[in-house]
Amino acid sequence: MSTATTSPVTVPAGAALALTDVRLGHPDGAAVPGTVTLRIAPGELLAVVGPSGCGKSTLLRTLAGLLPPLGGRVTQDGEPVVRPGADRALVFQHDALLPWRTVRANVELPLAIRRVPRGERRRVAADWLERVGLAGHAHKLPYQLSGGQRQRVQLARALAGRPRAVLMDEPFGALDAHTRAGMQDLLVDILRGTGATVVFVTHDVDEALHLGDRVLLLGSGRVLDVPHPRRRDAQHAPETAAVRRRVLASL
Template sequence: MTSTLAPAVSTGMRLDLESVRISYGGTTVVHDIDLAVAAGEILVLVGKSGCGKSTLLRALAGLRLPTGGVIRADDDTVTGPSADRALVFQDDALLPWRTARANVELALRLRGVPRAERATRSGRWLDEVGLTGYADYLPRDLSGGMRQRVQLARSLAGSPRAVLMDEPFGALDSQTRTEMQRLLVDTWRAHPTTIVFVTHDLDEALLLGDRIAVLGAGSLRAVVEVPEPRTAVDRGELRDRILELL
């Protein structure tokens, strides 16, 4: 894909988790995790259902404060949500009464972008994610993959320095999911940012991640680096290693 927009930022945001513990109703679901996410990398969180992946992602977004430890975005302690950290869910979370363009404009309005400029920039971002000609469509008139493209455009339009993605392609069919994975990588290369991506699909993790953090029962079991170039043999060996960790 050839980018039509200048990169929003030159680098992403560094994220640091230091002895992070998260509890619900007296039950600890994330146990003293230490993890550093480098600026501009794609870190994938994998693990079985209920291991704390989504909880950890929401803590990075500032939607859930740690019970213990600290989370830092660059040098600032995370104490709540920020426009610099965009959260993308499996459910596209689009406002059904707003067109694709108007949904993307929401992120720009939060950034204080003037109305006239919002219209232009939202249109460009829709072009960027392959939705030329669909700006005036309502979400109900778009396929699942198209709605996820709108969500991706909305998330990136606000120029976040980190994008936190909670199984965003999990509900898509295989072909559409593959298309969205490629789109994400192409867009990330054109517009460098930090991405933390949650998935239970190891093949998806190996395709997208620079590193893969393996969680088990709320604890960090290992961080696996995915070398370049990513050959089928390398992926197979890493997949077996991660399966053993799980």
């Protein structure tokens, strides 16, 4: 008589996020017009563009659990999102580093909140600072770094806690073009090994078409597939140019 064995269920590294008939807005303010219905697959990088005031930042805060929807349902892996969670990290345009903490201490922060032992925190922080090219800056304070370096610290801090979803609100918007391109390449390189789901808000259409697997046009609710995601040499490909025209026409 044989005994059947059941393979353990494995949870994907990235979170499956979904919005169903969601009305975005603040409880004490005006609602964003229309509703959003969207499925974001585990490990997908979804870029979000749209005109000012269409609710891009509100969308991120709703996915993060910081802002309840005015209507509809927001879920992660089928479960309602009702509060912030350690497996969803937010990355802002302005680095939001704690100025009195060293670079290393800033990266350790999400681990310290979860009471990870100090030795493990330091090991993880050192590893992430190495990955973002700041291994020699661990003891500096944020004011001693350039804007691009501070964004690298913020990225390391966000990913040190091994989130399953990373919600990014124009993280490279304040950087010069050269630094911005370098941060895009760094993000692509780092995310390749994490499997995290990413929702990336940007005003830069070319950035959206470079980074995203798909682009959400939040003003209209349409979602477009990106023909050649994360390929610099595809920027001027005819199919990429066609999608670019559609995105621009929606703004």
